[in-house]
Amino acid sequence: MMATDSLDARVDEILKSLGRRTTAPRRQVARLLASKRGAFSAESINAELPEVGRATVYRTIRLLAEAGVLCKALLPDGSPRYSIDHSWHHHHLICSSCETVEEFRSSELERLLGELSDEIPGQVLGHQVDFYLTCPNCLQ
């Protein structure tokens, strides 16, 4: 699958650029992530990779999230979900029913958020916009 190859290559590059080592466990995690369509929890990845230690799964996911390969969305209760970061800056559409997470982008929204950031006292580091919804699928 193309996505798998490109993600693997990207991960290799990133590890190198960070001075981190390319290891079998990290590759296994990256390969599994590449096969995922939507968002997933760290635990679910751990469950699917019994041959990789839980700590390594968590450490690798954090590493990839910090490197921008994965992005983290928060369910309404705060549970983190990760998904492959396909586009540079985006927001999330989170289905409250099936917990699916979709990416969402709006240049108009970004423009306004940028303007608002200028008005906000302090130094704005970033923002997060999530829509909670019932997805078309769950509406039947």
Add this chain to the structure above:
Amino acid sequence: MMATDSLDARVDEILKSLGRRTTAPRRQVARLLASKRGAFSAESINAELPEVGRATVYRTIRLLAEAGVLCKALLPDGSPRYSIDHSWHHHHLICSSCETVEEFRSSELERLLGELSDEIPGQVLGHQVDFYLTCPNCLQ
């Protein structure tokens, strides 16, 4: 303190309207919440109320959050923080440094979010906008 009185009264009303009982532990929690300026964790409330059971603290906070007395914000890592809901619909300014949570409102933002909601497939239930920043205080 005025704020305390009004929140107490509000909580009494809400309990009544929900058919829930007015109890000493719930009043203690409500009174402590009323004295809080910013956002707080459930655990911090529990720690400050040794005479109230942890389960009761958590149950009461959830009750008040569902009733709209408290609102819940999520720190970047997903940890929930609660604060008294002073205004109807608002968003949050979260300081990544001191974890202070401030309310934030923008009619223009609401308008745009409403428009976007119409374009999003599925039934939009709500949205959340958070700005992560370094607050003026933490900038020194």
Add this chain to the structure above:
DNA sequence: GTGCTTGCAAAGAATTTGCATAATT
């Protein structure tokens, strides 16, 4: 060889649940 990585198990942190007891209405 040197130092980053792994895996395991244990430690933690936050929150929920079961259930007998106590309190409200």
Add this chain to the structure above:
DNA sequence: AATTATGCAAATTCTTTGCAAGCAC
């Protein structure tokens, strides 16, 4: 009296950490 609520402890869930052994470079 009939229920709802409390409190305690145990159970859960998710995540991190310590550390000896292993592997990449």
